[in-house]
Amino acid sequence: MIKRVFAFIDEDAKKEIRRNLLKAVAIPGYIVPFSSREMPVARGWGTGGLQISLSLLQEDDCIKVTDQGCDGSVNAVNIRDFITSVSGVKATVNTRDATIIQTRHRIPEHPLTEDQILVFQVPYPEVLTMVEPDMAKQKQIHADSDYSKLWVLLYEDTSQYGDSRISNRYPVEINSHYMMDPSPIPKYDIARLNNSPALQLFGAGREKRLYAIPPYTRVTPLKFNDRPFIVEDFKGKSCKRCGAEGIFLDEIHTTGSVHYFCSDTEFCDNKLKEAKDAIER
Amino acid sequence: MNENQNAINKRHGDIERLNRINFRPILQAISRPGSLHSIEFHDNSGILATAMLLLYPSIYFYSNIDISWDLIAAVTGASQGGSNTADYLFCREPCLKEIEVAKTGDTENPEKASTLLIEVNNFSSGVDVQLSGPGIKNMKQCTLPISKELITARAEKNKSFPMGIDLFFLSSKKEIMGLPRTTKVEIL
Structure with a gap:
C-alpha cells in the first residue's frame, strides 16, 4: 500500500521548514537558510512560498493564492490547484475567508486579521545584493548591523535625483535592527507591512532562504529623517x-x-x- | 505483513497529523508572546507532543525531565546532547543551570541558538510581568509561570540581540505560551 503524504512534502522536510520558521519569527528580519526541496514547480516560480504554505497547512485551512493582486493568473491558479490537490483544503479568492494567503508581489487591499498568515513568494531575499554581491560579506554586514552601503546608495540617489531610484524591493528596517528585502511589492504596500495584525512569512525557494515579520512589528523604509517616503x-x-x-x-x-x-x-x-x-x- | 505495514502507516499518519495540528499554535505562540494557545498531547504529555513536532535527525536535544526518551529518539532520529550543545532543551524547573549554559548562537548565525521548552503546572501562578516587543500590540500584562531568577537569567542571556534564547511554556492544561528573545519582560 502506498502511503500518501498530506501536503506533498515529507515529514522531516516539513519539520526542518517549521523549525526555521520558528527561528525566523523569533529573529524578525533575519534570513534563515533552509534546504529547499525540489517541487513540481520550477525554482523561482514560487517554490519558497509554496513550501512554507505546505508546511503550515491543516485540513480545515482555506487557502488563497494571488499573483500581483490577481487570483486568476497562470502562476496563482496552478499553485492553488496544486495545493488543493495534495492537501484537500478549501480554496478561495476572497481575502476575508482565507486563513493562509500566498502572494506574489502584493498585499491584498482588504485589511488582514490576526487569524491570517500572509506568505510571500520571494525571488531575491538578500537586501544587500545591489550594494554588496559577496555573500560572506553580506552575512558580516547583517551581523555587524552596519548598513552604511545602503545609506550611501540612498544618499547618492537623493543628491542626484531627489529621491531613491528603487521602485520595488524597497529596503525596510525590521524592529530597528535588520534591513530586509520585502520582496518586489510596490512602495504603496511598504507602509502596510508595518504593525500588521497578521503574521508575515517570506520564502525564497531558489535561494533557499526564509524570513519573517511577526505581527505588530515596526517596519520602516530606508529613508533620511528629513525626506518623506513617497509612494x-x-x-x-x-x-x-x-x-x-x-x-x-x-x-x-x-x-x-x-x-x-x-x-x-x-x-x-x-x-x-x-x-x-x-x-x- | 500487510496488516503490520498498515498499522505502521496509521501510526505515522497519526503523528504527522498531530504535528501539523500542533505547529500552528506553536507558531502563533512565538509570534504573539504572552498569549496562550491550545495544543494536543502525545501520550498525555505536551513535552512529548512538541518533541515529536520539533525533533528530526540533525537535531540535538536535552532533557532534565524523568521520562524515557528512547522511543522519541528512535521515532524522530534526533540525538541526545548536553545542555550546552542541544538545539532543544525540554525542562522542568529548576532549570536555571540549563538557561545559563544554553546556546545563544553568534551574530552571524543567531538561529543556531537553543530553544527551551519548560513544563509548568499552570499559567495562573507565577510572576506578574509586562511584555513588549514584536508580536505584541503596545504592551501586554500576564503571569509568567517561572521564578524571578529564571526571568533575570533569561534577560542576561538575551542582552545582545540577535543572540539569545527562545522559550516556550507548556502547561498540564494543554496550553502553550512563547517568549522569543525579542520580548522585553518587566517584572511588575
Missing part, C-alpha cells in the same frame, strides 16, 4: 471598472490612452458586487 501616486485616478480610489491601481496603456484598474482583482470584484447589491436593495 506611487494615483491622486485623481480611479479604477475604470469599479470606480475605486485611493488604492493601488494597474496602469494599462492602449493606443493613445491610459486606463487604470484595481491591481487587487478580488477587491475590485467585491466592490462591484457591493454596488450591485446596493442597487438591488
